[in-house]
Amino acid sequence: MRVWLLDNGSIVIEHTQLMWNVPGPQARIPVYSVLVEHDDGLFLFDTGIDLDHMNRVLPFELPEQTEEQTIPAQLALCGFSLGDVTAVVNSHLHIDHVGGNQLFKGTGVRHVIHEREVAQARNHEPFEFFGYSDKSWDYEGANIETFSGDTELAPRIRLIETPGHTIGHCSVLLEGDRPLLFAMDVSYTASALERGIQPGFHYDPVAGVRAIARVKEVAAESGAEILYSHDMDAWNGYTRAPGHYEV
Amino acid sequence: MRVWLLDNGSIVIEHTQLMWNVPGPQARIPVYSVLVEHDDGLFLFDTGIDLDHMNRVLPFELPEQTEEQTIPAQLALCGFSLGDVTAVVNSHLHIDHVGGNQLFKGTGVRHVIHEREVAQARNHEPFEFFGYSDKSWDYEGANIETFSGDTELAPRIRLIETPGHTIGHCSVLLEGDRPLLFAMDVSYTASALERGIQPGFHYDPVAGVRAIARVKEVAAESGAEILYSHDMDAWNGYTRAPGHYEV
Numbered sequence: 191m192r193v194w195l196l197d198n199g200s201i202v203i204e205h206t207q208l209m210w211n212v213p214g215p216q217a218r219i220p221v222y223s224v225l226v227e228h229d230d231g232l233f234l235f236d237t238g239i240d241l242d243h244m245n246r247v248l249p250f251e252l253p254e255q256t257e258e259q260t261i262p263a264q265l266a267l268c269g270f271s272l273g274d275v276t277a278v279v280n281s282h283l284h285i286d287h288v289g290g291n292q293l294f295k296g297t298g299v300r301h302v303i304h305e306r307e308v309a310q311a312r313n314h315e316p317f318e319f320f321g322y323s324d325k326s327w328d329y330e331g332a333n334i335e336t337f338s339g340d341t342e343l344a345p346r347i348r349l350i351e352t353p354g355h356t357i358g359h360c361s362v363l364l365e366g367d368r369p370l371l372f373a374m375d376v377s378y379t380a381s382a383l384e385r386g387i388q389p390g391f392h393y394d395p396v397a398g399v400r401a402i403a404r405v406k407e408v409a410a411e412s413g414a415e416i417l418y419s420h421d422m423d424a425w426n427g428y429t430r431a432p433g434h435y436e437v
Numbered sequence: 438m439r440v441w442l443l444d445n446g447s448i449v450i451e452h453t454q455l456m457w458n459v460p461g462p463q464a465r466i467p468v469y470s471v472l473v474e475h476d477d478g479l480f481l482f483d484t485g486i487d488l489d490h491m492n493r494v495l496p497f498e499l500p501e502q503t504e505e506q507t508i509p510a511q512l513a514l515c516g517f518s519l520g521d522v523t524a525v526v527n528s529h530l531h532i533d534h535v536g537g538n539q540l541f542k543g544t545g546v547r548h549v550i551h552e553r554e555v556a557q558a559r560n561h562e563p564f565e566f567f568g569y570s571d572k573s574w575d576y577e578g579a580n581i582e583t584f585s586g587d588t589e590l591a592p593r594i595r596l597i598e599t600p601g602h603t604i605g606h607c608s609v610l611l612e613g614d615r616p617l618l619f620a621m622d623v624s625y626t627a628s629a630l631e632r633g634i635q636p637g638f639h640y641d642p643v644a645g646v647r648a649i650a651r652v653k654e655v656a657a658e659s660g661a662e663i664l665y666s667h668d669m670d671a672w673n674g675y676t677r678a679p680g681h682y683e684v
Contacts, residue, residue, distance in 0.1 A: 395562070
């Protein structure tokens with residue numbers, strides 16, 4: 191299968207958010223989505239930030255997103271449009287992973303989300319306010335399809351439960367000759383995962399410890415390369431759309 | 438009953454530890470213990486920092502503790518010595534609440550600690566390393582007496598389960614004409630409790646939300662004044678040993 195990384199811009203966060211309780215300088219981190227062309231359809235994992243929402247509710251994160259970094263422009267880079275997407279899958283429902291969901295309104299696209307994540311985002315803890323502040327994924331008529339447990343979305347595409355950062359957080363394993371494991375927000379960076387450090391925003395840090403171990407186990411068992419969601423150094427080395435990975 | 442606040446010095450922490458995910462300047466915070474003279478005995482709640490441990494393992498917290506701020510010196514200010522203490526009760530087993538426990542070695546004093554806290558401190562999560570790094574409370578021959586559930590330690594002295602910061606964290610309510618509620622580390626400061634913000638170090642933030650609500654409820658029901666564990670402004674207004682509160 192063919193895999194593109196879609197650049198959705200960047201935001202600035204505190205170092206203690208990048209690495210829980212570890213002081214350091216603020217960091218500008220990338221936000222991106224993953225597009226997978228598969229025999230069963232075209233799958234989009236996460237949808238980046240909605241710049242308007244960010245500027246309105248979290249301007250202190252200094253969001254940056256050019257027109258070229260929006261989902262439609264990034265899809266076009268790969269030769270697709272919104273209507274070509276079979277399913278939009280969210281690793282979780284935080285602001286920087288759902289911003290483009292609303293663009294699919296009217297397409298009837300399947301929105302695949304963990305059932306506990308949907309419930310939590312609709313009725314969250316007070317400390318989750320900023321993370322779940324963008325509710326636009328829950329648009330009228332959204333065709334939301336929930337799942338629970340590790341799930342085979344399609345042959346060689348596995349959703350792996352890795353809760354902790356959020357209650358329904360999932361990582362994504364793409365199996366093949368060159369397997370890729372998108373850890374998503376289990377740890378934001380390679381260094382954080384290596385050191386066993388989870389993000390400063392989390393729902394259940396004890397589960398988060400298990401999720402870090404799970405990502406390492408799955409990578410070891412599958413031989414997959416781990417890709418990090420918010421690691422600027424790693425991101426600068428990744429092949430981005432229109433370039434692609436052949437898995 | 439008569440209540441003294443025993444000054445045990447101070448440490449410096451990140452603002453995101455004082456208030457989870459809220460950036461701001463580092464803060465020097467007080468560390469103190471609470472001595473209660475009661476018909477059933479002399480009770481000591483928490484025992485501050487062990488300066489040697491802090492300097493060895495957490496020097497970056499810039500610990501300060503003069504000889505006058507040690508437990509023996511503070512007890513002497515109130516007219517007591519180590520041997521007069523009936524029971525030492527720890528709200529939880531973090532470094533800044535257990536440092537003086539070891540001083541009671543050989544006295545046979547009862548060490549009263551929540552059963553889940555004892556188990557956790559002996560076998561903690563990796564992210565709890567610094568918090569539980571001082572193991573000296575678990576000295577050979579320590580007469581550890583565990584409890585579980587809200588517990589009446591003695592008439593008018595109630596231990597109230599408020600987990601979240603740690604798994605077995607408890608607050609202390611002293612009932613009387615002038616009731617006092619020691620929130621301990623549910624929230625470090627009056628402002629944090631008011632805003633519903635828990636400390637950056639925690640075991641279960643969802644439980645922490647409930648603990649904040651519980652402290653507010655207990656204070657409202659009992660009419661107790663809430664005292665904060667690490668609020669420098671509040672601390673500067675408290676009566677400290679040798680002065681005392683009459684509850």
